[in-house]
Amino acid sequence: MLHGLTLGSMYALVAAGLALMLGVARLINFAHGEFFMLGAYVFWFGYSELGLPYPVAALLAPAVMVAFGIAYQRTVIRAILPRSWHVQLIATLATSIVLTNLAIIVLGTQPKEVPTALSSRILDVAGLRVAWQRLLVLAASLAIFWGLHWFVGRTRTGRAMRAMSQNREACAVVGVDVQWTAMVTFAISAALAAIAAALVSPLFNIFPDMGTTLTLKAFAAVVAGGFGYVNGAIAASFLIGLTEALAGSYISYAYKDAIAFVIMIAVLLWRPQGLFGRRIGI
Amino acid sequence: MRRVGWLVLGVAILAAPWLVAAVVPRQQRYVLHVLIFTALFAALALSYDLVVGHVGSLSLGHPAFFGVGAYTAAILATQARWSFLTDVFAAGLAAAVVAALVGVPLFRLAEHAFAVGTLGLALVASVVANNWVQVTRGPLCITGIPKPALGPLAVATLPAFYWLALAALIVVVSLYRGLTTFRLGRAFHAVRDNEPLAASAGIDPLKYRLLAFTIAAGLAGAVGALYVHYLSVMCPEEMTVALTVNLLVIVFLGGVGSLRGVLVGAVLFTALPEVLRLAPTWRLVIYGGLLLLVVIRSPGGIESLLRRASR
Amino acid sequence: MRLALTLATLLLMAVSAGAQATPPIRIGFASAMSGPAAITGEGVRWGATLAVEEINAKGGVMGRKLEAFFADNKAQPGEAVSAVRKLVDVDQVDVIIGQTHSGACLGAMPVVKELGVPMVIEACSHPQIRALSGKGGNEWTFRVALDDEIMAYTFARYMARQGVKSSSILAMNNDFGRGAADAYDAAFKKANVKLLSTEFFDPGQPDYRPVLTRLKRANPEAILAVILASDGAPFMRQFRELGLTQRVFSRGSLGSAEFLYQVRDNPKIGDGVIEASYWITGLDPEWDKKWTERYKVPPRIHGSLAAITLKWAVVPALEIALKKHGKADRQTIRAALEEVDVKDSPLGPIKFDANHQAWINMILIEIRDGQLRILEKLPTSPALLN
Numbered sequence: 002m003l004h005g006l007t008l009g010s011m012y013a014l015v016a017a018g019l020a021l022m023l024g025v026a027r028l029i030n031f032a033h034g035e036f037f038m039l040g041a042y043v044f045w046f047g048y049s050e051l052g053l054p055y056p057v058a059a060l061l062a063p064a065v066m067v068a069f070g071i072a073y074q075r076t077v078i079r080a081i082l083p084r085s086w087h088v089q090l091i092a093t094l095a096t097s098i099v100l101t102n103l104a105i106i107v108l109g110t111q112p113k114e115v116p117t118a119l120s121s122r123i124l125d126v127a128g129l130r131v132a133w134q135r136l137l138v139l140a141a142s143l144a145i146f147w148g149l150h151w152f153v154g155r156t157r158t159g160r161a162m163r164a165m166s167q168n169r170e171a172c173a174v175v176g177v178d179v180q181w182t183a184m185v186t187f188a189i190s191a192a193l194a195a196i197a198a199a200l201v202s203p204l205f206n207i208f209p210d211m212g213t214t215l216t217l218k219a220f221a222a223v224v225a226g227g228f229g230y231v232n233g234a235i236a237a238s239f240l241i242g243l244t245e246a247l248a249g250s251y252i253s254y255a256y257k258d259a260i261a262f263v264i265m266i267a268v269l270l271w272r273p274q275g276l277f278g279r280r281i282g283i
Numbered sequence: 284m285r286r287v288g289w290l291v292l293g294v295a296i297l298a299a300p301w302l303v304a305a306v307v308p309r310q311q312r313y314v315l316h317v318l319i320f321t322a323l324f325a326a327l328a329l330s331y332d333l334v335v336g337h338v339g340s341l342s343l344g345h346p347a348f349f350g351v352g353a354y355t356a357a358i359l360a361t362q363a364r365w366s367f368l369t370d371v372f373a374a375g376l377a378a379a380v381v382a383a384l385v386g387v388p389l390f391r392l393a394e395h396a397f398a399v400g401t402l403g404l405a406l407v408a409s410v411v412a413n414n415w416v417q418v419t420r421g422p423l424c425i426t427g428i429p430k431p432a433l434g435p436l437a438v439a440t441l442p443a444f445y446w447l448a449l450a451a452l453i454v455v456v457s458l459y460r461g462l463t464t465f466r467l468g469r470a471f472h473a474v475r476d477n478e479p480l481a482a483s484a485g486i487d488p489l490k491y492r493l494l495a496f497t498i499a500a501g502l503a504g505a506v507g508a509l510y511v512h513y514l515s516v517m518c519p520e521e522m523t524v525a526l527t528v529n530l531l532v533i534v535f536l537g538g539v540g541s542l543r544g545v546l547v548g549a550v551l552f553t554a555l556p557e558v559l560r561l562a563p564t565w566r567l568v569i570y571g572g573l574l575l576l577v578v579i580r581s582p583g584g585i586e587s588l589l590r591r592a593s594r
Numbered sequence: 595m596r597l598a599l600t601l602a603t604l605l606l607m608a609v610s611a612g613a614q615a616t617p618p619i620r621i622g623f624a625s626a627m628s629g630p631a632a633i634t635g636e637g638v639r640w641g642a643t644l645a646v647e648e649i650n651a652k653g654g655v656m657g658r659k660l661e662a663f664f665a666d667n668k669a670q671p672g673e674a675v676s677a678v679r680k681l682v683d684v685d686q687v688d689v690i691i692g693q694t695h696s697g698a699c700l701g702a703m704p705v706v707k708e709l710g711v712p713m714v715i716e717a718c719s720h721p722q723i724r725a726l727s728g729k730g731g732n733e734w735t736f737r738v739a740l741d742d743e744i745m746a747y748t749f750a751r752y753m754a755r756q757g758v759k760s761s762s763i764l765a766m767n768n769d770f771g772r773g774a775a776d777a778y779d780a781a782f783k784k785a786n787v788k789l790l791s792t793e794f795f796d797p798g799q800p801d802y803r804p805v806l807t808r809l810k811r812a813n814p815e816a817i818l819a820v821i822l823a824s825d826g827a828p829f830m831r832q833f834r835e836l837g838l839t840q841r842v843f844s845r846g847s848l849g850s851a852e853f854l855y856q857v858r859d860n861p862k863i864g865d866g867v868i869e870a871s872y873w874i875t876g877l878d879p880e881w882d883k884k885w886t887e888r889y890k891v892p893p894r895i896h897g898s899l900a901a902i903t904l905k906w907a908v909v910p911a912l913e914i915a916l917k918k919h920g921k922a923d924r925q926t927i928r929a930a931l932e933e934v935d936v937k938d939s940p941l942g943p944i945k946f947d948a949n950h951q952a953w954i955n956m957i958l959i960e961i962r963d964g965q966l967r968i969l970e971k972l973p974t975s976p977a978l979l980n
Contacts, residue, residue, distance in 0.1 A: 004803045029395065080579045086395060087341050091535055091578045098528065098571030102564045110633040111891075112798075112824045116831070116859050123835055130837045205800030206828050206856075210630065214799075217406060217524075224399045249804025257804065258796065259410040262403030269396055270388050312709070313683030316676065413767060414794070422768040423720075424671060424697050516671040516701045518769075520629075557680075564628055 002246070007135045007204075009242025010142035012261075014197035015215055016222040016234040017149070018190035024166040024229030025186040028078065029086050031093035033194060033219060034212030035100040040066045040195030041207045042108060045115050055117050059199035063192035070191030074184060082183075097216065104209035112208040120203035138200045145196065146235065149189075153231075158185050166229065214258065221265035227275030237276060240264065296449065300442035315441040317557045322448035323510055325549035326455040328533040329542070330502035336540030337463050338495045339475030341394070343527050344385075344401030345503055347408035348378040350522030352504020354412065357425040357517040367431040367438075371508040378504025382497045390492050405524050412519040424518040431512045444513055451509055455502055459542060462498065471495060532574050538586020547585050618654075618661040619912060619922050621646070622687035623900060624677040624702070625694040627666035630798055633824065634694050634896045638716075639664055640889055641897025642691070645904045648884070655912045658922070663687055669694070669768075671701020678705045678713075689714065689911075689927050691903050694896055696720035696769040703727075706734045712928040714738060716903040717896055719745075720773045728950035736931050736950040738903045738941070740872050740974060742774040745845065746781035747978055748956055749818075749870040752970075753787060753843055758816045760788040762809055765820035766846070767794040774820040774845055790814045797825055802832045810838055819844040827856035830863050842867045849959040849966060851875045851892035861964025869959040873899055874966060877940035906939035907931070907952070942973065 015037055022028045040062040047058035073096075081092045120134035153159035161182045165172050173179050219234075222241055226233025241261045249257040268276055295302060299318060304311045327349060334342045352374035359370040389400050412419050419425065431438040431447065438447050462468060473481035474488045482488055511517040529552065537548020556566050581587055623642045627635035646662045654660060663685040665677035674693055681687045690706065690713040693699040699718035703726060706713045714736045715723065721743035727735045753761065763778055765771035775792055782789045791812040793805050809817060817840045821829060826848040833842070847853065849869025857863050875882050875893050881901065885893040914930035915922045922930075936944040942955030953976070958969040 008801070077575070077579075084579075084582075088578055088582060090341065090398065091531055092575055094528065094531065095571045095574035095578065099568050099575065102567040102571065105564050105632065106568070110636060112800075112827075112856075114827055114856050114859075116857075120831075123837075125837070130835060132835050204828075206824075208798065208824075210798065211800075217402060220399050221403060224396050228393070228395055246804055250807040253414075256410055256414055258799070259407045262406050266400060266403055266407075269392055269400060273392050273396070275396075309686070310683045313679045316679050320676075416772065421772055422697065423772050424700065424769065426700055510672075514672050514675060514701065515704060516697075518671055518697050520668070520670040520697070521672055564632075567628075 002243075003129070003131055003135060003139075005243035005246030006239070007138050007201075007242070008246055009239035010138050011197050011201050012215075012218055012222055012242050013235040013238035014142055014145065014193045014200075016219040016226070016238045017146070017231050018193040019219050020223045020226065020229055020231045020234035021162075021186050021193075022190050023223060024231060025162045026082065026165070026183045027086075027169070027229075028082060029089045029093065030078075030190075031090055031216060031220075032073075032097040032100060033093075033190070034214075034216030035097050035104075036066055036070065036191045036194035036212075037198045037215055038104065038207075038209065038212035039069065039100070040191075041198035041202045041211065042104070042113075043195070044199040044202055045113050045207055048115055048117070049113070055119070059196070062199040063195040066191040066195035067188045070187050071184060073191075074187045078187070097213070101209055101213065108209060110209065112206040114206050115202045117203040132204065134200075134203050138204075141196070141200055145193070149193075149231075158182060162186055218261040221261045225265045225268040225276055227277040230275070230277055233275060233277040237264075237268070300445055312441055315445050317554055319441070319445050319448045319513060321550055321553040322445070322452045323506055323513070324529075324533070324553050325546055326448075326452045327503055327506045328530055328537075328545050328549050329455050329459045330499045330506065331530045332534050332539060332545050333459065333462060333495050333499040333502075335534060336545075337468070337471045337475060338492050340390075340492055340496070341398045342401040342496065343398055343524075344404040344408075345499075345530055346522045346524065346526040347405045348382055348500035348503040349507040349510075349526065350408055350412055350519075351381050351500075351507070352378040353507030353511045353517050353521065354419055354425070355504065356508030357428050357511045358418065360428050360512070361425060367429075367433065367512065371505050371512075374508035375501040375505035378507070379497045379501035382500030383493065386493045386496045390489055390496075402524070402527075405527060409519060409523050412522060419519065422519060424516055425511075426516050428511050428515045428517065430515070431509075448509065448513075451506070455506075456542065456546075458498075458502070462495070463542075532570050534584075535582075536574060536577050536584050538584035538589075539582075541584075541586040543589070544584050544586030547589075551585075616658060618659040619689075620661050620663060620685060620687040621904065621908065622663045622665060622681035622685060622690040622692070624665045624667050624674065624681065624690060624692035624698070625896065625900075626669040626698070627664065629668045629670075631669040631695060634669075635666065637894035637897035638692065638694060638900045639897070640885075640894070641899070641901040642904065644884060644888060644897075645901035649905065649909065655909055655922075656916045658912075658916070667693060667695070667698040667702070669698055671697050674698035674702040675705050678702050678709065678711070682709045682711050687711065688922060688924055689908055691716055691900055691908060693718055696723070696773055699723055703732055703735050707732050710734065711924050712736065712931055714903055714907055714931065716899040719770055721777065724949050724951045728946070729948045733950075734928060736907070736946050736952075738907055738944060738952045738954065739899065740954060740956060741951075742777035742845075743781075744953075744974055744978060745870055745872075745956060746774070746777035747784065748972060748974065749843065749845065749958075750778060750781035750785035750787060752870075752958065753816060753818075754785040756841075758787055758841065758843075760790050760814045761816040761818050761843075762790045762812050762814040762840075763792040763818045763820070764805065764809065765792070765794055766797045766822070766825070768797060770846075771797075771820045778818055778820075778845075795825075797822065800825075800828045802829050803836065806832055806836050806838060809840070810836065814840060816841040816843055819846070819848060821846045821848050823847040823850050823852035823856060826853050826864075830857065830867075831860075834863055844869045845871070847871070847895050849874075849961055850895060851966065852894060854961070854964065854966065855892055864961040865963065867961045868969065869961075871895075871957050871959060872941055872954050873902075874957055874959050874968065876966070876968070878902075881940075902940055906936050906941070907934055907944050910934045910936055910944075942971075947976070 019033050043065045044062040047053045047061040081089045120132050122133050161177045222237040223234045226237035245257050245260050303314045331345050355377040356370040356374040359365040470486050474491050478488050533548040533552045538544020625635040625638035642662050646660050650659050665681050667674040667677040694717045696718045717739045719742045721741045763775050765775040882893050911930040911934050912922045915926040919926045944952045953974045956972045960969045
């Protein structure tokens with residue numbers, strides 16, 4: 002159960018970033034999982050190779066990925082943003098292939114382990130054993146989502162993001178800086194993925210292919226939650242995480258990767274607009 | 284002048300086994316093997332282009348239909364001892380039926396949801412193939428699939444298989460042309476280019492999309508059957524989501540919606556890496572990079588470059 | 595006088611030029627160089643390169659140098675066919691070592707027969723390979739590694755001797771894992787160990803909590819884990835996290851230097867694991883040292899197996915072929931392999947029986963105090979299967 006929540010948190014952080022991009026900038030980014038993967042490697046580099054303490058290494062990941070995200074936005078994204086979503090999908094898929102295989106070439110196929118103090122220490126309460134790190138993942142995710150909610154609701158840029166997701170043309174007219182807002186959204190999206198990686202890497206391990214399945218599941222969550230609706234994506238992610246954990250424990254472990262998609266397909270069959278309908282805005 | 288060029292090309296393609304034996308005698312078996320793969324991939328890519336290029340539905344689920352056909356043929360040939368032509372037909376039929384069944388709910392979805400939905404289909408099919416061991420033998424693979432036999436004629440040598448693959452490709456090319464020209468082709472293109480207008484003109488988008496989807500799936504299933512008869516082995520790894528990436532590269536690099544483009548794309552994608560003999564991981568980086576460049580700068584692919592050159 | 599000297603010099607030059615003109619013997623190595631199993635292919639490439647260099651530095655095989663060629667089978671049978679054809683037609687190799695993965699082995703076997711090139715398998719573990727080789731129909735395939743049937747019968751009996759009455763199986767969801775699971779299912783029956791449940795997991799995915807929960811619920815005395823080192827590390831961490839207490843017997847590379855390297859922050863996490871294998875670091879300390887110096891990581895199983903196969907199966911065959919026939923081409927190498935009789939390779943005796951199987955030793959390895967130690971070295975023979 003707790004495990005399902007941990008998984009759900011990871012999926013939610015990644016899916017939220019994806020939904021933000023979709024909602025605010027109308028961008029389909031199939032390379033999103035690679036932000037997660039590269040963030041994990043940056044974290045590994047900071048923690049294992051440079052010997053930085055965990056919080057510093059964990060913050061290094063989003064910092065570097067924000068810079069990377071901005072570079073990515075100025076090069077690839079700017080070129081494909083005005084184009085059809087077919088082009089966006091294929092272009093970002095191509096980027097994903099390039100990044101994954103470059104990672105294999107540069108970093109090697111051997112998975113990297115990044116155990117931290119919290120991941121090795123176990124909390125034993127009433128027969129329930131769980132590593133402290135899992136609780137950290139959950140707590141940090143909740144804090145981040147609360148922070149995101151506050152940001153979008155209270156700050157100027159956040160409100161601009163909301164406005165853009167509702168009506169982009171009108172934004173330019175009333176003086177919202179569309180370019181700046183898009184860039185901030187992208188940065189947040191990359192940071193979310195990287196933080197997820199820094200939180201989860203001590204529990205699992207790091208390898209170049211880790212982003213691809215994650216992208217697919219995040220997309221499943223985004224679509225099931227109502228394309229571009231962030232809270233919907235988060236809810237769907239937790240649903241997927243919990244179901245995977247439960248089904249894996251009680252029904253069949255081998256089929257668990259398919260579960261995210263079975264859920265998504267089931268949701269779409271029942272409500273083709275997603276769980277929360279075709280809402281406007283993030 | 285151009286007619287003569289086409290004639291020469293046609294003869295060269297037909298006579299390839301002898302040409303290859305004359306030009307590279309020591310490597311002829313390997314070259315023929317690559318040509319067979321190229322022909323099969325080209326047929327598969329054309330079937331994919333029917334859906335992506337001509338009705339404009341970005342389906343990411345084609346490997347599922349290839350896999351359904353491949354496994355159907357593999358099981359029928361090994362367990363039930365069906366003959367070659369019947370199991371190819373059954374494979375295509377099975378794939379088409381699956382496509383019709385999943386297509387109805389899938390096409391109700393909005394475009395983006397459709398793409399992700401078909402992706403989900405491919406993934407689920409892959410997981411099922413890997414785990415439904417009673418039927419597919421999972422990772423242990425189905426082995427011992429017999430070589431094809433057309434009546435009394437056994438297709439046992441490489442040149443024989445090459446001609447079989449070539450014949451299959453010619454059939455697919457003819458079907459492709461037939462489906463994408465005349466009234467049917469115009470209907471498909473109307474749905475692709477302006478769905479509301481098509482609907483108001485009395486062309487039911489759902490019906491036509493489903494039609495293209497089903498036929499394409501059937502063709503993919505038939506190609507799958509040929510594939511397993513050539514390799515004599517079928518494993519779940521042959522139908523993963525990665526196959527979608529390969530098909531996307533062929534179709535978009537070559538030129539989506541164009542016969543010549545897709546054929547050129549298939550040749551480049553299958554034959555070229557063998558010639559260049561790049562390290563596999565670098566090969567993928569280069570393909571990804573090429574795909575990125577092409578889709579941004581020249582979305583018509585090589586086909587549009589060829590058209591511009593011939594002006 | 596001067597004429598004689600010139601003639602002699604010319605003659606000497608001609609002879610030496612002719613000697614250098616003997617072509618190297620070409621060895622092909624096929625493994626998974628890309629895709630999810632790429633780590634095995636990387637190991638094979640490293641091991642092969644190091645071994646070939648070592649042999650050539652000593653002057654080659656009876657004066658003939660070796661040249662290595664590599665091909666990628668992506669751990670898939672379709673690609674294995676392409677890999678074999680490339681090695682034979684394009685690289686013109688005289689003998690192939692490899693495939694590593696059972697699906698690829700099974701796909702490649704008909705093709706090496708069709709093309710007439712000997713293939714010595716260094717690692718595929720599917721029992722069907724033994725049934726199909728040699729007098730089973732395919733005279734061109736040979737195998738050095740032990741298969742799961744042989745190992746399962748031996749290991750299951752060992753587990754029973756240790757007092758284990760019930761067990762569950764946890765295996766990778768690939769050809770290796772499924773083949774092993776089938777073999778242990780049958781072997782447990784014969785050894786009177788009750789099989790409570792069988793679970794499969796996808797290699798490379800790092801989340802074992804659900805399956806560990808299931809195992810906890812089934813409550814066997816022991817778990818037979820068919821798992822590699824890279825997956826073994828997160829598995830053992832989560833095993834300890836959940837507080838499971840079953841005895842872990844493993845078949846793969848859990849009991850290996852690679853695993854200990856992955857858990858070097860907490861090396862005792864693997865204590866108590868007993869691994870059935872046929873290779874371990876320490877069988878050939880000089881090789882281990884060369885590997886670690888060159889590649890900066892502990893020796894890997896697939897690379898070391900490829901090297902041993904080359905040095906103690908293929909090279910002796912090359913020597914036999916060269917001595918008997920003066921040449922080492924595909925047919926003579928094939929015939930020579932049938933005559934190889936090496937008593938003291940690091941893996942044990944290498945002599946191919948009627949099914950072209952070498953009956954090397956099985957090794958039981960235990961992790962104790964964060965270190966590997968060899969518990970028992972068990973010779974194998976066909977009698978074990980009864």
